[in-house]
Amino acid sequence: MTPTQELQRPSIKTALPGPKSLEIINADQQYVTPSYPRPDYKLVADHASGVWITDPDGNVFLDCNAGVAVCSTGHCHPEVVAAVQKQVGELIHLCGTDFYYRHMPELGKKLNDIVPIDGPTKTHFANSGAEAIETALKLAMYHTRRQKFISFFGSFHGRTLGALSLTSSKRAQRLGFMRQALDVVHVPYPNCFRCPFNKGKCDDGSCCMGTVDWIEKLLFSTTTPPEEVAGIILEVVQGEGGYVPAPPEVVKALRRICDEHGIMLIVDEVQSGMGRTGKMFALDHHEGVKADIVCMAKGLGSGMPIGACTARADIMDWHKGAHASTFGGNPVALTAAIKTIELLERELVDNSREVGAYLESGLNKLKDKYDCIGDVRGFGMMLGVEFVKPGGNASVNESASSTAPDPELRDRIEMACYQKGLIILGCGANSIRWSPPLILTKENVDVALEIFDEAIAASV
Numbered sequence: 001m002t003p004t005q006e007l008q009r010p011s012i013k014t015a016l017p018g019p020k021s022l023e024i025i026n027a028d029q030q031y032v033t034p035s036y037p038r039p040d041y042k043l044v045a046d047h048a049s050g051v052w053i054t055d056p057d058g059n060v061f062l063d064c065n066a067g068v069a070v071c072s073t074g075h076c077h078p079e080v081v082a083a084v085q086k087q088v089g090e091l092i093h094l095c096g097t098d099f100y101y102r103h104m105p106e107l108g109k110k111l112n113d114i115v116p117i118d119g120p121t122k123t124h125f126a127n128s129g130a131e132a133i134e135t136a137l138k139l140a141m142y143h144t145r146r147q148k149f150i151s152f153f154g155s156f157h158g159r160t161l162g163a164l165s166l167t168s169s170k171r172a173q174r175l176g177f178m179r180q181a182l183d184v185v186h187v188p189y190p191n192c193f194r195c196p197f198n199k200g201k202c203d204d205g206s207c208c209m210g211t212v213d214w215i216e217k218l219l220f221s222t223t224t225p226p227e228e229v230a231g232i233i234l235e236v237v238q239g240e241g242g243y244v245p246a247p248p249e250v251v252k253a254l255r256r257i258c259d260e261h262g263i264m265l266i267v268d269e270v271q272s273g274m275g276r277t278g279k280m281f282a283l284d285h286h287e288g289v290k291a292d293i294v295c296m297a298k299g300l301g302s303g304m305p306i307g308a309c310t311a312r313a314d315i316m317d318w319h320k321g322a323h324a325s326t327f328g329g330n331p332v333a334l335t336a337a338i339k340t341i342e343l344l345e346r347e348l349v350d351n352s353r354e355v356g357a358y359l360e361s362g363l364n365k366l367k368d369k370y371d372c373i374g375d376v377r378g379f380g381m382m383l384g385v386e387f388v389k390p391g392g393n394a395s396v397n398e399s400a401s402s403t404a405p406d407p408e409l410r411d412r413i414e415m416a417c418y419q420k421g422l423i424i425l426g427c428g429a430n431s432i433r434w435s436p437p438l439i440l441t442k443e444n445v446d447v448a449l450e451i452f453d454e455a456i457a458a459s460v
């Protein structure tokens with residue numbers, strides 16, 4: 001991989017957080033909103049390079065989270081830095097909503113070539129994942145002249161009011177905001193480990209078809225006539241909800257339902273996209289299934305703020321002035337995205353697949369070793385590890401849903417990893433997500449797994 005990685009292991013020299021970090025944490029507590037969902041451990045970054053983060057006290061951490069699946073090319077990838085620095089010297093802003101510059105059609109064409117959508121596409125540029133979702137919601141309403149949406153329990157699509165109407169992964173995200181801004185109905189997400197429909201064996205995705213029946217037989221014949229549904233919003237691998245991949249049968253059936261009723265299939269690839277799953281998009285794992293609208297953000301800009309909503313060109317048929325944003329599609333962010341995709345296509349999607357498989361096999365060995373690991377799942381470098389109460393049945397094949405979740409253990413392990421210099425982050429109620437920079441090497445994986453193993457042993 002391109003960035004030089006002189007360090008091979010984390011280096012922790014102070015009690016954590018160290019004194020300089022504590023100063024920043026204290027100032028943050030005084031002046032910054034308390035609404036950020038920060039974990040129990042407190043990582044303060046001073047600078048970062050590749051997979052290594054250095055805090056203000058000189059402690060060096062191995063990063064297996066990538067700023068929540070954002071720094072896809074690693075921290076400060078030299079080619080991204082050079083491209084951004086050059087761009088900053090040439091044109092920082094002009095407002096693409098009113099004027100033109102080359103970067104918009106350039107990235108639009110690139111996305112047209114790679115997104116899992118049939119036929120020609122057009123792209124609207126935004127600044128974040130939530131904004132990309134807002135674009136998709138408005139577009140689906142505009143194009144279909146319908147107002148209802150179907151979303152999944154456990155999903156996360158952002159915290160702006162439209163996106164929040166879809167979001168349902170944690171109570172804290174909705175508490176205090178009363179009624180939904182949009183007419184959204186939530187359905188159970190198909191989860192082979194904790195099947196919402198069948199407490200027994202569920203290892204082939206077949207009983208997850210309960211989700212499809214729920215939509216077709218229950219919703220469509222009661223509260224939600226299909227001719228009033230503008231879109232179904234799907235995370236092909238549910239992210240914040242616990243890194244849960246949807247079974248292929250369900251993804252295929254959702255496409256069929258959308259085709260039959262003129263509903264837009266909106267695929268949220270904000271977390272799962274840009275090479276994270278070992279293919280460019282998570283939907284690429286589902287051969288023959290295409291979306292109508294795809295939302296991207298996070299890994300698209302290697303850390304520069306960017307969101308994008310790409311849709312079939314015939315769907316993006318709204319009038320001038322219908323949707324725009326001053327900063328969306330800023331030339332600096334677009335430059336970072338163009339370079340990011342170049343790096344992904346050159347080597348990082350392959351690395352995500354290959355080193356991701358190596359990581360997954362190491363995690364599965366730990367699953368064999370510890371009965372508190374109930375499930376290891378995902379693709380590429382989007383891997384979830386679910387912690388359960390030892391003594392319960394941890395097998396996917398036998399009564400998985402009766403296996404009690406162990407969120408406290410998960411939190412202890414997360415903290416123990418931090419204390420040992422490994423950065424990982426929880427997702428769902430009781431899972432840990434592995435979402436490292438896609439430059440991670442097998443040597444990095446060996447170090448990370450050794451620490452993870454020690455952290456589990458010390459926490460059970």
Ligand SMILES: Cc1ncc(COP(=O)(O)O)c(C=O)c1O
Nearest residue numbers: 128129130156157158239270271
């Ligand atoms: C799948 C998914 N969609 C949307 C979002 C919202 O993105 P942002 O935080 O950039 O608004 C997230 C953020 O975690 C996400 O994981």
